[in-house]
Amino acid sequence: MQPGALGGGGGAVYDRGYRPYEGPRGRRGAATLALFKASVRRALGLRRSWRQKVAPFTLLAVVTMPAIVNIGVGYVTRDQLTDRIEIITYRDYVGVSSALLLFIAIVAPDVICPDRRQRVLPLMFSRPLVGIDYVAAKVGAIVAILFAFSFIPQMILFIGNMLVSDSALDYFTGHLDVLWKVPLAVLVLSVHYAVIGVAIASLTDRRIVAGASVIGLFLVTSIASGVLVGDFQAGEGSAAALINVLALPLYLRDVIFLGNIDPRSPLGGVANGGLLALVEFLAVVALGLTVLWRRYRWTEH
Amino acid sequence: MQTGPLFRLESLTKRYPGVTALDDLTVEVPRGLVGLVGANGAGKTTMFRLMLGLARPSEGRLEVCGVDVAADPIEVRSRLGYMPEHECLPLDQTAADVVATFGELSGLPARDARQRASDILDLVGLDEARFRPISGFSTGMRQRTKLAQALVGDPELVLLDEPTAGLDPVGREEMLALVARLGTFGISVLMATHLLDDVQQVCDHVLMIDGGHLVVSGATESLLERTGVVTVDVGSGRDALVAGLAGLGLTARVVDDLVDVTIDGDDDLDRVRDLVADLGLPLHRLTTRSTSLDEVFLRRAGESS
Numbered sequence: 292m293q294p295g296a297l298g299g300g301g302g303a304v305y306d307r308g309y310r311p312y313e314g315p316r317g318r319r320g321a322a323t324l325a326l327f328k329a330s331v332r333r334a335l336g337l338r339r340s341w342r343q344k345v346a347p348f349t350l351l352a353v354v355t356m357p358a359i360v361n362i363g364v365g366y367v368t369r370d371q372l373t374d375r376i377e378i379i380t381y382r383d384y385v386g387v388s389s390a391l392l393l394f395i396a397i398v399a400p401d402v403i404c405p406d407r408r409q410r411v412l413p414l415m416f417s418r419p420l421v422g423i424d425y426v427a428a429k430v431g432a433i434v435a436i437l438f439a440f441s442f443i444p445q446m447i448l449f450i451g452n453m454l455v456s457d458s459a460l461d462y463f464t465g466h467l468d469v470l471w472k473v474p475l476a477v478l479v480l481s482v483h484y485a486v487i488g489v490a491i492a493s494l495t496d497r498r499i500v501a502g503a504s505v506i507g508l509f510l511v512t513s514i515a516s517g518v519l520v521g522d523f524q525a526g527e528g529s530a531a532a533l534i535n536v537l538a539l540p541l542y543l544r545d546v547i548f549l550g551n552i553d554p555r556s557p558l559g560g561v562a563n564g565g566l567l568a569l570v571e572f573l574a575v576v577a578l579g580l581t582v583l584w585r586r587y588r589w590t591e592h
Numbered sequence: 593m594q595t596g597p598l599f600r601l602e603s604l605t606k607r608y609p610g611v612t613a614l615d616d617l618t619v620e621v622p623r624g625l626v627g628l629v630g631a632n633g634a635g636k637t638t639m640f641r642l643m644l645g646l647a648r649p650s651e652g653r654l655e656v657c658g659v660d661v662a663a664d665p666i667e668v669r670s671r672l673g674y675m676p677e678h679e680c681l682p683l684d685q686t687a688a689d690v691v692a693t694f695g696e697l698s699g700l701p702a703r704d705a706r707q708r709a710s711d712i713l714d715l716v717g718l719d720e721a722r723f724r725p726i727s728g729f730s731t732g733m734r735q736r737t738k739l740a741q742a743l744v745g746d747p748e749l750v751l752l753d754e755p756t757a758g759l760d761p762v763g764r765e766e767m768l769a770l771v772a773r774l775g776t777f778g779i780s781v782l783m784a785t786h787l788l789d790d791v792q793q794v795c796d797h798v799l800m801i802d803g804g805h806l807v808v809s810g811a812t813e814s815l816l817e818r819t820g821v822v823t824v825d826v827g828s829g830r831d832a833l834v835a836g837l838a839g840l841g842l843t844a845r846v847v848d849d850l851v852d853v854t855i856d857g858d859d860d861l862d863r864v865r866d867l868v869a870d871l872g873l874p875l876h877r878l879t880t881r882s883t884s885l886d887e888v889f890l891r892r893a894g895e896s897s
Contacts, residue, residue, distance in 0.1 A: 309715060309777040312708060312746035317699040318666060325696030325705075338689055410680045414741060417644050417674035418697040419666045589646060 323424040326415070330432035334398045346397050347436070353390045355444040362451030369455050381469050382548040384445055385476045386541050391437065391484065392509055399433055399488030400501035408496035412589070422587035426580065430489050437481035438474075445473045476547045480540040483572060486579035487536065493586040509537040520557045528564070532557035533571050542568040596658050598623045598749060598780050599643065603652035606638050606804075613638040615804040616652070625775045627791030627812075628784040629889060630801040636784040639801070640751050643782075644669060657748045670699055673742030673750035677757055677784075681737055683727040687718055690726065691740045698745025705744065712740045716770060732763035739770065743779070750774065752783040756790055768794050788885040792816075798885065802893045816882035822861060824851040825877035826868055836867050852881070 317324075336343030361378045368376050379387065406412050415425065449469060456462040491508065492501040516535035520528065533539065538557070542564065545553040552564040561567070597620045606614040614635045630636050641647040643656050645665025654661045657671045682690055688709055695705030713722040716736040721729070726737060735755065742750050755771060756764040772794045774781050785791060791798055791812070798815060800807035808815065826833050830851045837844040837853055840863055844853040853864055861878075868875050 309773075309779075310711065311778070312700065312704065314704050315701060316670065317701075318670060321699045321701075322697045325693065325702070328702075329693045329696075338686075339684070405682060405684075409682055410676075410678055411682055413676050414674065414680050414694065415697060416646060417669060417672065418694070418745075419670045419699060420697060421666070 318419045319424055322418050322420040323428050326428035327431050330402050330429055334402050334436050350390050350394045351440055354440055358444045358448035365455040381473055385544045386480050395484050395488040396502040396505040400492040400498040403489055403492035404496050404498045404501055416589040422589050425587045426583040430485050433485035433489055434481045437485055438477055441477040472547050476544040479543050483540045486576050490579035490582045493583055513537045526554040526560035528557045528559040528561055530561050600655040604649055604654055605651040607650040612804050617806050619809045623780045624797055625781045625795045626797045627795035628782055628799050629791055631786055634801045635804045671748045673747035675738045675742040675752045677753040681726045686723050686725055687713055687737045688722040691744050694741040695744040708744050712744050716740045731758045749780045754785055792885045800889055808892045815888050821881045822853050822855055823879050823881055826873040829873040832871055
């Protein structure tokens, strides 16, 4: 019998023992990337039961629907001599769906809270990983998914519009600006929602509390802003609109697409409204990241 | 083969507000299977946190596997595996996913991490259960999964915090057997426990701390002092042996079907052996009784306080 083989007769069970690992080994970067990938998998429900896949892929279907409808209408009316019927523009499509808000409220707590509740953090921080890496991986995962779920429908819309247009090349060259405005606006929106969602989720180990808090923050600031701004005419908005953290990325979207705040928006007509929105965006992101850094500053002094 | 001490403490002190967790520890510990022994609150967890670079010493210096922890905690962590005492596993994932993920977090490429996860789960006896969610695991299976995640990164040193906690006697024996095997794989172990029997069974070096102070550090065998009593197993002839020993002037008594004989040196040992032969008794066993680690700990801790 060979060494390490147990049992006799017709079969044998082999004790393969232990083999040391002699391959390449990464450090912080590799560990952060691994945590990023694990968080993306978790958020999308990959390697989990089908129930965990319902929320993300339903969201993807919901946010893609306007693009499909728009392309379908464009196809049906392609031979009409009147102007093309456009149900939704690229600008409007950024942040069009409140399903994104629901998604953040579900996924950010799911990616963050169990690590603390199930006391997995000590295992993670016993690896070549520090708090900033953990935050980068978790926020990065949510940003990546939000970006993908906001960007993919826009690309479907762009390609579809191009194909149903009279000249695909003319459409492409005539809408080149979309190719940088959409990703930039979507990135701003994704970072904003992801940082807020993850930062709030980091404050509790209970998913339901975190999810309710995320929705609560967006709803309360949205309602408060609406009450303070009240009815307004185009170009006669109020700086109180900046209280609405839900709509903040949409003001920046306007700046990216139009070069200024849309006069019809609650912030329209406010002096330096775009700059104020940018400053608030940066402040919110900085505050969120500071909260996260303090929550995951694992090494005590 | 790694050389040099497993870890070296130089005047290591860790203070928290109102309490000194570790007080001026200076010791050098060789590679191998090491027991870290102390009562609850003795400073074992603080020691682990310092070794992992998750806490910084108030004073002194700590070197693990030849690396100064304060200078490069990331390098130290890449060489260590850690198995906490408490529940720490994501319950809704399979053992294979969890161990592979922690392999990647240890710096292994994804493909290698999955392969090693499979191998290590096989090693700890979870090969058939590796695709089941951890929520359905027994305490013993969870302990094995925790050990597997500590090993998947192929550490030089694995820190085990009460690895037999909550296990039934069979599970405890199996876990200790696994720990003992790690030494044969060239992996050093620092096993924190308050169960001195576990240490005596597995470890070849013992570090005892009490109230943050170093009680004793040394090879397990060297700490187990001889008591001057030998135990003789001669089967049913024990009464005849006791009578014969009394005739030689040696004190002997029957304890649990065995004969305990108080001796004074190797000459007495020879006389016991010769008497057994003269009486024509079968000599099944003749052993020198040593102190237990419990006795060593209680005595040394009492001396140092």
